[in-house]
Amino acid sequence: MDEPVPPSRQRIVAGAADMISRRGLNATSIREVAKHAQTPLGSTYHYFPGGKQQLAAEAVRFTGDAVATRLRGMLRAGPVDGLLALLALWRGVLTGTNFQAGCPVLAVSIEEPADDASPEVLAVAAAVFGGWEAQFAASMRLHGADSGTAEPLATLVIAAIEGAVAMCRAQRSTQPLDRVAAQLESLVRAAVDNPARATDQGVDQPAPSDHRDRGGATHDPGSLLSHRD
Template identity: 65%
Template sequence: MADPVARDRMVAGAADMIRRRGLNATSVRELAKHASAPLGSTYHYFPGGKQQLAAEAVTFTGDHIARLLTEYLRPGPIEGLRSFLALWRKVVESSDFRAGCPVLAVSVEDLPDGESAPHQAAATAFAQWTALLAASLREHGAGEAAAESTATLIVAAAEGAIAMSRAERSTTPMDRVAAQLESLVRAVTTPAQGG
């Protein structure tokens, strides 16, 4: 009989390992061990193997961040931006710069031919976050084009800042990106002044 708790634990464990090591440096055996699950159960729950597990881990992360982002954006885009970036700062700092975003980790890795599910899951997650940010920006006065391009820039800049912070072992890139993004969000959501 299937145990959904064990399956969910494997997906969450895979997301954790991928955010620390990347997909190609992580084996199914290691994923099972990390989730305290028998290796055979991994193939039982994920007959598509590592690629299926990775895609589900990315989807899990994407959905989790989307739920948080929805809450963060309730007061408005500035507050949402601050909370979104603070979340990633906490991930990076609490892992001593060893962990980042599993969505980014999967999206930049080469995958075997015909194994596109993890990349598709990453694209879906990024699109989901971008859509939430764009909607908040539009609700607070940004035009359609500005909302879309600013939301894309927020996601891309946040992911890049995470990678740079890990490489530099410093949150300075995140701090600089946060300041610039906040200025941009203020600019696109401020109604034009009459004169």
């Protein structure tokens, strides 16, 4: 909760990631990031001489690494558990912030660079998305999924989750994410359970029972992005 003193560079990056996930990149000002991190404005340009571009890029990478680490842990229990952990993570971000925060990687991907800036942030975002997909696809292949199936399905998983998180924010409800979750789960299950074919189609909803917030992520909504609202 209160680490002794994170070198205040970390706090700046984490705060920037949090603010970007709420308001988008262009609406996130360095002044407010510094204030939120209890850091003088000058320190920001000391740590990030590249200015806002560099800070945004590091914030995206920070989030990407944090999610990848959690994902890696849960993927050791199989692709389905990894998927459930990922879903629980974003669900926790939404409910833990009253639907005010989302995915900073998506937020950055959606705003074209102002004028001058080279799309460095975009490249980082693309790399983060690609990394998540690759982790997922590798895990599915490891558990018997066809090579030609794993990668596109991993893309679908990430895209559907990202889109659903945004839709959840619009309608202030986790319904889109829950609906997407059920279908993604049965798709992944069908892709890895039966290496060749299925006796029943793996398209319908898995069961009338809803699967609440399992996933075993022991998710702390404040650890991915510091949100003090």
